[in-house]
Amino acid sequence: MIEFVYGKVDFIDTQYIVLETSNIGYQIYCANPFEYQANQEEMVKVYTYQHVREDILRLYGFKTRQERALFEKLLNVSGIGPKGALAVLATGQPDHVIKAIEEEDEAFLVKFPGVGKKTARQMILDLKGKLDDFAPHLFESRSIDESETLTPKEQLNSGALDEAVEALKALGYVDREINRVLPTLREEDTTTDQYIKMALQLIMNR
Incomplete structure (x- = not known):
């Protein structure tokens, strides 16, 4: 290997x-x-x-060995292949996934592409109680709270961009489309509405 x-x-x-x-x-x-x-x-x-x-x-x-280990855990679940496991990790918030499994929150798990109710239930059955070691140190390189290093204005702009991303998802755009334009959006300092307009223009032009 x-x-x-x-x-x-x-x-x-x-x-x-x-x-x-x-x-x-x-x-x-x-x-x-x-x-x-x-x-x-x-x-x-x-x-x-x-x-x-x-x-x-x-x-x-x-990025980390812990992220890879979680990927391998997901592969052990019946009904989840590499593509499905990557889709779960693509959220960038594995702690939310672990919490959903521990709390048997099927409604959260079925939001991932390719994860239906049967697969969500299987994830809970196979992984509940087996992921405790992951939560404290997943993504060690990203453990620092970024908000502590941002100025109030930068925090406001970051919040506006996050809101814009959620709005784009509500409009039906998938993560792959949004991720392609995020680097350009992060270079701008503007409002939620302007981020949305810019994103739509970028997506349509690609």
């Missing part, structure tokens, strides 16, 4: 990134490839999981 790949971010797609190391480009599927937008042409370490089937061989990448 390949524990991790350390290389330069050469290319970012909607489903994967390409890391170049020793003149070899590794295609690595990620929950949110655009997380690496700020690292374009930079060296990064990506922890990997190698998925092998008769007709496919793929690498899946994660």
Whole structure:
């Protein structure tokens, strides 16, 4: 098994990134490839999981070992494959997923693509009580509360962008479409309404 790949971010797609190391480009599927937008042409370490089937061989990448471990736990649930496990991790809030499993909140779990009531129930049956070790240190590199480092104005703008993202989802836009325009939106300092208008223009033009 390949524990991790350390290389330069050469290319970012909607489903994967390409890391170049020793003149070899590794295609690595990620929950949110655009997380690496700020690292374009930079060296990064990506922890990997190698998925092998008769007709496919793929690498899946994660920011931390804990994130990868949760991915592997999800794969053990009947009805969830790599694509479904990535969709769960794509929220960027695994602690909410763990809480939903522990509290048997099926209504929350069925919001994920490909997760119906039967699969949600299976997640609870298979994983409840087995994820306690993940909650305290998931995403160690992201454990610092970003709001503590922002000025009041920056916090206000961050809240406006979050509201805009929720509004776009309510309009029917999926995470993949929204994530493609987020880097551009983050460069702006404006209101919720303006973020929404900008996002709609960007999505329509791509």
